[in-house]
Amino acid sequence: MRIPILTIMITINIFKKTIRFDVTCSSDGGGNINRSLEGTVYYNNSNSRIFGADVYLDGDLRAETDKYGEFYISGLNKNSYNLRIKKDGFHDYYEDSLLISEIDDVIVYLVPEDDRTIVSGQISIYNSTGFEGESLNNKLGNFTSLSNITKNRADDEYIENEVIVKYSDSDQVSSLSNSNQVQGLSVSKSMNLGRGELVKYKTPVDKSVEEIIEYFEKQPGVEFAEPNYIAHALAQPNDTEYGLQWGLVSANMEAAWDQQEDSINVSVAVIDSGVIPNHDDLDNNLFNGANFVGGSEEGDPYNFEGTDDPTDKTPKSENGSHGTHVAGVIGALTNNSNGVAGMSWGINIIPVRVLDSDQTGNIYDIAEGIYYAAGSEDIGGVNADILNLSLGTPSASDTLKEAIEFAHNRDKVIIAATGNDGNSSLLYPAKYPEVIAVGAVDKTNKRTDYSNYGSDIDLVAPGGDLNIDNGILSTWGYYEDGTVYTDEYAYMEGTSMAAAHVSGAAALLIQSGVNPVNVENRLKSTAVDLGSSGYDYEYGSGLIDVYGALLNQRLENPYIFAASKSDSTTIRIESDFSQMEDNGEYTLKDDIVGSYYMAVWRDVNDNNNIDAGDYFGITDSRTYFEMESYYTIDIDMYYVTSSSTAAALSVEGIEKLRD
Numbered sequence: 001m002r003i004p005i006l007t008i009m010i011t012i013n014i015f016k017k018t019i020r021f022d023v024t025c026s027s028d029g030g031g032n033i034n035r036s037l038e039g040t041v042y043y044n045n046s047n048s049r050i051f052g053a054d055v056y057l058d059g060d061l062r063a064e065t066d067k068y069g070e071f072y073i074s075g076l077n078k079n080s081y082n083l084r085i086k087k088d089g090f091h092d093y094y095e096d097s098l099l100i101s102e103i104d105d106v107i108v109y110l111v112p113e114d115d116r117t118i119v120s121g122q123i124s125i126y127n128s129t130g131f132e133g134e135s136l137n138n139k140l141g142n143f144t145s146l147s148n149i150t151k152n153r154a155d156d157e158y159i160e161n162e163v164i165v166k167y168s169d170s171d172q173v174s175s176l177s178n179s180n181q182v183q184g185l186s187v188s189k190s191m192n193l194g195r196g197e198l199v200k201y202k203t204p205v206d207k208s209v210e211e212i213i214e215y216f217e218k219q220p221g222v223e224f225a226e227p228n229y230i231a232h233a234l235a236q237p238n239d240t241e242y243g244l245q246w247g248l249v250s251a252n253m254e255a256a257w258d259q260q261e262d263s264i265n266v267s268v269a270v271i272d273s274g275v276i277p278n279h280d281d282l283d284n285n286l287f288n289g290a291n292f293v294g295g296s297e298e299g300d301p302y303n304f305e306g307t308d309d310p311t312d313k314t315p316k317s318e319n320g321s322h323g324t325h326v327a328g329v330i331g332a333l334t335n336n337s338n339g340v341a342g343m344s345w346g347i348n349i350i351p352v353r354v355l356d357s358d359q360t361g362n363i364y365d366i367a368e369g370i371y372y373a374a375g376s377e378d379i380g381g382v383n384a385d386i387l388n389l390s391l392g393t394p395s396a397s398d399t400l401k402e403a404i405e406f407a408h409n410r411d412k413v414i415i416a417a418t419g420n421d422g423n424s425s426l427l428y429p430a431k432y433p434e435v436i437a438v439g440a441v442d443k444t445n446k447r448t449d450y451s452n453y454g455s456d457i458d459l460v461a462p463g464g465d466l467n468i469d470n471g472i473l474s475t476w477g478y479y480e481d482g483t484v485y486t487d488e489y490a491y492m493e494g495t496s497m498a499a500a501h502v503s504g505a506a507a508l509l510i511q512s513g514v515n516p517v518n519v520e521n522r523l524k525s526t527a528v529d530l531g532s533s534g535y536d537y538e539y540g541s542g543l544i545d546v547y548g549a550l551l552n553q554r555l556e557n558p559y560i561f562a563a564s565k566s567d568s569t570t571i572r573i574e575s576d577f578s579q580m581e582d583n584g585e586y587t588l589k590d591d592i593v594g595s596y597y598m599a600v601w602r603d604v605n606d607n608n609n610i611d612a613g614d615y616f617g618i619t620d621s622r623t624y625f626e627m628e629s630y631y632t633i634d635i636d637m638y639y640v641t642s643s644s645t646a647a648a649l650s651v652e653g654i655e656k657l658r659d
Contacts, residue, residue, distance in 0.1 A: 035076035035077065035078075035100050036072065036073060036074040036075070036076060037057075037072075037073045037076060037081075037100060037106060038070070038071060038072040038073070038106060039070070039071060039106025039107060039108060040065075040068070040069050040070050040071075040106070040107055040108070041053045041065050041069045041070075041071070041085060041087075041108045041109075041110060042069065042107065042108070042109045042110070043109070043110065043112070043118075043629075043630035044109060044110065044111050044112060044628070044630070045109050046629075046630070048629065048630040048631065048632070049065075049068055049069025049070075049632065050065060050069050050087055050090070050110055050120070050630060050632075051065060051066065051067050051068075051069060051120050051121060051122070051585075051632045052064060052065060052087065052120055052585045052587070053065040053069075053071075053085055053086065053087040053090075053110065054085070054086045054087070055071050055073065055083075055084075055085055056082075056083070056084040056085070056086070057073065057076075057081040057082070057083060057084075058081050058082050059082070059084075067121075067122065067632060067634065069632075076100055078100070079099060079100065080097045080098055080099050080100060081097075081098050081100060082094075082095070082096050082097065082098070083095040083098045085108055085110065087110060087587075088587045088589075089112060089113055089116075089118045089587055089589045090110040090111060090112050090113060090118075091110065091111045091112075091113060093108055093110055112628070112630070114589075115627055115628045116589045116590055116591055116592075116627070116628075117589070117590060117591065117592040117593070117625050117626065117627060117628070117629055117630075117631070118587065118588070118589050118629075118630045118631070119562075119587070119588040119592070119598065119625070119630075119631045119632075119633055120585065120586060120587040120588070120630075120631075120632060120633075121585070121586060121598075121632050121633045121634040121635060122584050122585055122586075122634045122635075123558065123560070123580045123584050123585075123586060123600055123617075123634070123635055123636075123637055124584065124634065124635075124636045124637065125558075125584070125615065125637050126249070126636060126637065126638045126639070157229065157230040157393070157395070158209065158227035158228055158229045158230055158362075158395070159227070159228045159230065159362055160209065161202055161203045161205070161209075162188065162200060162201065162202060162203065162209075162227070162228040162362070162364075163200070163201050163203060163209055163212050163213055163216070163225055163226065163227060163228065164198065164199070164200050164201075164225070164226055164227070164228050164363065164364050164399050165198075165199050165200075165201060165216050165222060165224075165225045166196055166197075166198050166199075166222070166223040166224050166225075166398065166399065166402070167196055167197045167198075167199065167221055167222060167223065168196050168221045168222075168223055169196055169197070169221065170192055170196075170197045171221075172197075172219075172220070172221030172222070173190070173197055173199060176219055176221075180201070183204070183207070183212065183215060184203070184204030184206070184207065185201045185202065185203060185204070185212070186201065186202045187199055187200070187201060187202075188200045188201060188202045189364060189368075191367075191368060191371065191378065191379060192378055193371070193376065193378050193406075194377070194378050196223065198364075198367070198399065200228060200364045209227050212225075213225045213226065213227070223398075224398040224399075226363075226397060226398055226399060227395075228362045228363055228364050229362065229363045229393050229395040229397050229400075230360055230361070230362055230363075230393060231355075231360065231361050231362070231363065231366055231391045231392055231393040232355075232359060232360050232361075232391060232392065232393070233272065233273060233322040233355055233359040233360075233390065233391050233496060245340060245341060245472075245473050246443050246462070246469055247329070247461075247462030247464070247472050247497070247501060248341060248343070248462075250441070250443065250445065250462045250543070251343070251461060251462060251501050251505065251543075251544050251545070251546050252544075252545045252546050252547040252548065253343060253546055253547075254639065255546075255547035255613070255639045256505075256508065256546035256547040256549075256550055257345070258547075258612070258613070258641065259512070259547065259550040259551065260508045260511060260512045260550055261344075261345045261346075262344055262345040262346035262347070262511065263331075263344040263345075263346065263347040263348075263507035263508055263510065263511040264346040264347070264348075264511070265511060266344075266347055266348065266385050266386070266507040266510045266511050267287070267347070267348035267349075267350055267382070267383075267384040267385050267386070268330055268331065268347060268348070268349055268350065268384060268385065268386040268387075268388055268503050268504075268506075268507055269350040269351075269352050269369075269372075269373030269382070269384035269386065269387050269388065270323055270326055270327045270330065270349055270350065270351050270352065270388050270390075271352045271354055271366065271369045271370065271373060271387060271388065271389050271391070272322060272323035272326055272327075272351070272352070272353070272354065272355055272388075272389075272390055272391065273312045273314055273321060273322045273323040273353060273354075273355035273356075273357075273359060274289070274291065274293075274310040274311055274312035274313070274321070274323050274351055274353030274355075275289070275310060275311070275312055275321065275323050275324045275327050275349075275351040276311070276312055276321045276324045276475075276476075276477030276478070276479070276484055276485070276486050276488075277311055277484065277486070278484070278486050279324065279328075279475050279477060279486045279487055279488075280333075280486070280487050281328060281332040281333050281340060281342075281475045281487075282324065282327055282328060282331075282332060282333065282349070282475050284333060285331050285332075285333060285342075285346065285347055285348065285349045286327075286349050286350075286351060287348045287349065287350055288350050288382045289308070289309070289310030289350060289351040289352070289353070290308050290310055290350075290351075290352050290353065290369070290372055290382075291308040291309055291310050291311075291353040292352065292353060292354050292365045292366075292368040292369050292372070293353055293354060293355070293356050293361070293365055294356075310351040310352065310353040311353075311479065311484060312324060312353065312357075312477070312478075312479060313356075313357040313479045314357045314358075314359060314478060314479060315357065315478055315479060315480050316478040316480060316485075318357060318358055318359060319359070319492075320476055320477060320478035320488070320490065321476060321477050321478060321479075322355070322359055322390070322492075322496065323351060323353070323355070324474075324475050324476055324477050325472075325474045325475060325476050325490065325492050325496075325497070326388065326390045326474075326496055326497070326499075326500045327349050327351065327475065327500075328340060328342060328474035328475030328476070329342065329343065329472060329474045329497055329500035329501060329504065330342055330343055330344070330347065330349065330388065330500050330503050330504045330507070331343065331344050331346075331347035331349050331504065331507070332474065332475050333345075333346075340473055340474055340475060340489060342504060343500075343501060343503075343504020343505060343507070343508070343546075344504050344507050344508055344511075347504075347507050350373060350382055350384050352369040352372060352373055353369075354366045354368070354369040354391075355391065357479070361391065363393065363395075363397045363399050363400050364399060366389075366391070366400065366403075367399050367400055367402075367403040370387060370389075370400075370403040370404065370406070370407055371403055371406060371407075373387050373407070373412075374387065374403075374406055374407035374410050374412050375410060376406070383410075384412065385412065385413065385507070385510055385516060386412065386413045386414075386415065386503050386506050386507060386510070386516075387407055387412055387413070387414045387415065388415050388416075388499060388500060388503040389414070389415065389416040389417070389429055389430075389435075389499070390416070390417045390494075390495070390496030390497075390499045390500060391416075391417065391496070392416065392417055392418075392419050392426075392427030392428060392429070392430060393427060393428050394419075394425075394427055394428070395428065396428055396431075397428065400428060400429055401428075401429075401432060404429050404432050404434050404435060405434060407434075408434035411516050411517050412516065413436070413503075413506050413510070413516050413519045413520070414429070414434060414435045414436065415435070415436045415438060415499050415502050415503045415506065416429045416430035416435045416436070416437060416438070416499055417430060417438060417494070417495035417496050417498065417499040418430045418437050418438060418439045418440075418451060418452040418453065418454075418457055418495050419451075419452035419495060420450045420451070420452070420494050420495055421450070421452055422449050422450045422451065422452065423452055424452070424453055424454045424537070425452065425454055426452050426453075426454050426456045426457065427452060430452075430456070431456050433456075436458050436459065436502060436506075436519075436520050436523070437456050437457050437458045437459075437540070438457075438458065438459050438460065438461055438495060438498045438499040438501075438502045439451040439452065439453055439457050439459070439460045439461075439463075439495060439498060439538075439539070439540065440460060440461070440462070440463020440464070440465075440493075440494065440495045440497070440498040441460045441461070441462060441463060441498070441530070441539075441543060442462075442463070442464060442465035442468040442469055443462075443464075443465075443468050443469035444468060445528075445530055445543055446468075447460065447531075447538050447539060448463055448464070448465045448493070449465070450493075450494070450495075451463060451495055451498070452495065453537055453538045453539075454537055455537055457537065457538075457539070457540040458520065458524060458540045458541060459502060459523060459524060459527055459539075459540050459541055459542065459543070459544055460498065460530065460539045460540060460542065460543050460544075461497075461498040461499070461501035461502050461505075461543065461544045462497065462498060462501055463493060463494055463495055463496075463497045463498035464491070464492070464493030464494070464497060465493060466493055470491055471491035471492055471493035471497075472491060472492060472493065472497040473489060473490070473491050474489065474490070474492070474497070475488075475489060476488045476489055476490035476492075501544065502523065502544055505523060505544050505546045505549060506519045506523070508546060508549075508550065509522055509523070509549055509550065512550055522549050522552065523541075523544055523549055524540070524541035524542075525541070525554065526545055526548035526549045526551075526552065526553060526554045526555075527540075527541045527542030527543055527544055527545055527548075527554070528542045528543040528544075528545050528548075528554075528555075529541075529542045529554075529582060530542050530543055530582075533582075551604070553604075555602060555604065556579075556602065557579050557580040557581070557582070557602075558579070558580050558600050558601055558602035558615060558637060559577045559578070559579055559580075559600070559601055559602075560577060560578045560579070560580060560586045560588055560598065560599070560600045560635065561573050561574070561575050561576070561577040561578075561588070561598075561599055561601075562574045562575035562588075562590070562592050562596040562597070562598060562599075562625070563575075563596060563597045563598070563599040563618065564596055564597065565597070566652070569649060569650060570649065570650050570651075570652060571597075571599065571610075571618070571649055571650075571651060571652070572651075572652040572653045573599075573651065573652070573653035573654065574592070574594075574596050574653065575588065575590040575592050575596070576588070576589070576590040580600070586600075591627065592625040593625060593626060593627055594624070594625060595622045595623070595624045595625075596622055596623065596625060597618050597619050597621075597622050597623075598618070598619045598623065598633045598635055599616070599617065599618040599619070599635070600615075600616070600617045600618075600635045600637045601614065601615070601616050601617075601637075601651075602614060602615035602616070602637070608651060608654045609649075609650055609651060610640065610649040610650070610651060611640065611642075612640055612641055612642040613640065614639075614640045615637050615638065615639055615640065616637060616638065616640050616649070617635050617636045617637035617638060618635070619633065619635060
């Protein structure tokens with residue numbers, strides 16, 4: 001059906017501001033009218049376009065003008081709206097009961113509040129140092145294309161013929177053995193924890209899990225009985241297109257490495273699908289691995305020694321080794337001129353295999369892995385400093401909860417992924433208060449669509465988004481027909497990768513002397529605030545900033561000012577200053593007349609000099625500023641190293657920033 005179109009040209013003059021409307025009304029043939037509003041905002045009857053103006057309809061913020069002064073709003077379903085346009089330094093523009101069909105090419109002129117020069121723009125912060133040890137732009141190795149996406153799982157999945165029972169003491173196991181045999185139960189695994197015994201039973205085919213749980217709940221000495229819930233790895237793989245490890249830059253790692261390079265005295269247990277052994281970028285950092293899936297190599301379901309083989313048996317068709325990818329994010333060998341860089345240059349990674357070759361596991365095996373990693377003497381534990389759990393289940397479990405509490409009571413730093421369902425409820429174990437719950441952001445620092453959020457989230461970290469950044473690059477491999485394929489690299493996306501970034505950050509903090517019990521607070525108190533001001537349910541306390549965490553300070557937003565260069569070693573502040581907003585925008589208002597550079601500076605050590613550890617940026621050329629004029633100028637700001645040319649600059653006129 002041909003869609004009828006009506007075009008009207010209207011010009012309206014209101015309060016010395018001119019708006020021209022090209023109005024197009026279109027119908028989809030079913031009586032529904034499609035309406036949109038777009039336009040351009042100019043400075044006071046000039047050709048200068050205003051960046052960062054907020055556009056409100058009926059009091060709701062609907063758009064912001066881009067660097068070209070333009071905005072676009074679609075999905076309008078009313079005939080009229082109250083229009084308001086706001087920009088710092090200008091009088092607000094109002095238009096009540098603006099009639100809208102489908103509007104195109106709105107032109108608005110904003111009048112400044114006074115006759116000062118106004119400069120606005122966007123600050124781009126680059127955490128890159130020009131670091132020469134491990135080139136992040138020049139990666140070696142084979143980057144594999146992974147195409148399958150992890151599916152969301154149903155709530156409360158569990159293994160059909162298994163139950164977990166916690167006895168108050170081991171004697172109760174023996175006293176109930178005859179009765180249990182009558183029920184058709186057989187012991188599959190057990191853990192004597194020194195404070196009771198945890199037993200996994202196989203149930204008969206003629207009885208449901210619910211019936212068996214009801215039976216145990218009536219028995220003396222039973223603390224709890226529950227299904228053996230299923231958990232899943234929390235990564236979503238993606239194609240590969242480029243080799244830049246943007247996640248390290250987002251986490252401010254290159255600046256952090258100037259403070260703390262390695263974690264040689266720190267151990268991280270990667271409780272996951274195991275690892276691919278002999279990977280060039282991992283092998284020297286792997287220690288004391290264990291396998292809790294299906295019994296030990298000797299076939300004894302009760303024998304789990306540190307020598308058990310944690311080799312990941314996941315084939316390429318199941319997206320390969322999730323655990324190897326997570327381990328690489330945390331601690332791939334760095335500064336070795338090969339492959340990828342991990343968060344820490346040297347670290348002890350303990351691979352603990354609890355997920356099977358299809359990337360799923362059960363609560364009993366995961367609990368075993370936690371007790372082992374947390375140093376339970378009853379099962380020959382290894383006493384790791386940090387437990388990384390890039391896995392989750394929607395089901396609350398007493399078995400899992402007690403294991404987490406055991407690790408927490410031993411001052412272990414426990415880090416887990418929030419989940420990849422994109423909803424407002426975290427998975428377990430991330431939901432437990434003893435755990436640092438980590439959501440995912442993309443390269444633009446926005447929460448990814450898949451990342452779970454809610455009142456229990458603590459932090460966010462780079463997790464990747466296939467539509468934005470192609471995911472997180474790390475070590476990888478797979479197992480096929482008895483052969484292990486090593487020295488591979490791949491991109492994955494997910495809260496798994498985000499959690500791994502936080503585990504790497506925690507390792508650097510502990511190595512630097514931070515007590516493990518203070519790690520969570522240090523990471524949260526120094527995070528980059530995202531979303532609503534302060535803590536919020538999407539980003540928690542914010543994006544990890546490893547540099548800020550090592551310095552124990554939340555890095556303040558930088559200052560922007562006009563500047564001159566008196567010589568190659570000195571800059572002078574020539575204007576008032578503005579501070580960057582959280583979204584990277586700035587607006588500077590001052591009586592600026594003359595030819596100046598625009599500069600941005602974060603004086604991290606607060607010593608009034610531009611030196612190593614600071615952030616600084618200055619435009620390549622000068623702009624001639626006139627009174628009563630508006631300018632849009634974007635500025636790039638970089639981390640300053642001791643070898644940077646900026647590190648030799650002294651600053652005059654610093655009192656303008658200190659007043």
